[in-house]
Amino acid sequence: MIQDIEPHRFDNAFRSTEPQQDDRMMVFAGRTMLVHLLDEAGTFEFPTYGHTEPALPHPAVCVYAFSIDDEKYFVSLGEGGDAPAGLAYVPLETFRMATRKHMGHAAQTGWHLHRWYTRSKHCGACGSEMRHTVEERAMECPVCGNRYYPPISPAVIVAVTDGDKLLMTRYSRGAYRLRALVAGFCEIGETAEQTVAREVLEETGLRVKNIRYYKSQPWGYAGDLLLGYVCDLDGSPEVSLDDAELASAEWVPRDEIVEEDDGASLTREMIARFKNGLL
Numbered sequence: 140m141i142q143d144i145e146p147h148r149f150d151n152a153f154r155s156t157e158p159q160q161d162d163r164m165m166v167f168a169g170r171t172m173l174v175h176l177l178d179e180a181g182t183f184e185f186p187t188y189g190h191t192e193p194a195l196p197h198p199a200v201c202v203y204a205f206s207i208d209d210e211k212y213f214v215s216l217g218e219g220g221d222a223p224a225g226l227a228y229v230p231l232e233t234f235r236m237a238t239r240k241h242m243g244h245a246a247q248t249g250w251h252l253h254r255w256y257t258r259s260k261h262c263g264a265c266g267s268e269m270r271h272t273v274e275e276r277a278m279e280c281p282v283c284g285n286r287y288y289p290p291i292s293p294a295v296i297v298a299v300t301d302g303d304k305l306l307m308t309r310y311s312r313g314a315y316r317l318r319a320l321v322a323g324f325c326e327i328g329e330t331a332e333q334t335v336a337r338e339v340l341e342e343t344g345l346r347v348k349n350i351r352y353y354k355s356q357p358w359g360y361a362g363d364l365l366l367g368y369v370c371d372l373d374g375s376p377e378v379s380l381d382d383a384e385l386a387s388a389e390w391v392p393r394d395e396i397v398e399e400d401d402g403a404s405l406t407r408e409m410i411a412r413f414k415n416g417l418l
């Protein structure tokens with residue numbers, strides 16, 4: 140999955156520090172990100188602070204995000220300006236399937252932080268301008284003292300199985316048009332297991348049992364923490380579709396599944412593992 144970047148090491152412990160010339164910078168403009176182009180074939184890496192300085196807003200606000208191996212990564216707040224020579228903006232989606240996976244994980248985590256910081260300029264309680272705290276990754280209101288932390292939205296991805304068949308779906312909204320699994324956000328006051336049962340019932344009319352946790356995945360492109368679950372059909376296999384959420388939901392026999400693990404998403408890993416008899 141996208142966060143599995145071994146042999147690289149991801150360290151998200153907070154540090155209050157300023158960027159140096161050779162530190163990596165993550166600069167965004169809309170849903171694009173500034174990269175340093177290395178060759179004509181489109182190979183790129185994250186630019187250094189020194190290289191991106193002309194593109195940073197004035198005054199620049201750069202916040203330490205994380206380290207990968209011994210390199211520090213910073214997020215520039217606000218919109219990036221014109222790309223300096225040798226640099227270019229590429230769509231965030233480019234990173235989702237980046238062959239060098241640590242770049243994909245860096246981009247999604249940087250984007251998650253960037254979105255939160257740029258939407259957290261003012262206190263939600265009193266409207267005062269907030270400031271960055273130095274001892275932890277948080278924003279604090281200097282007037283009423285409220286502290287705000289990066290929001291992470293938990294959501295479940297559910298593999299509903301009936302013997303050798305897997306319930307596969309297509310979403311009716313959003314850009315993702317490939318086959319997927321039932322998915323949905325945890326609501327206030329429920330456990331993740333209750334979310335699983337509720338989402339499956341709401342979206343497909345099916346009841347499930349034997350709900351088992353599989354794995355989780357940070358999905359910073361949407362600010363989510365995805366929780367993968369497997370469960371068995373309980374009762375009738377007849378689907379009653381919620382067509383506001385899903386374009387289709389169908390039982391697919393194991394040997395008719397064509398999807399492979401894409402190395403990035405939890406959904407695809409779960410589908411591929413079921414296909415191979417491993418889920």
Ligand SMILES: [Zn+2]
Pocket residue numbers: 262263264265266267280281282283284285
């Ligand atoms: Zn306040």
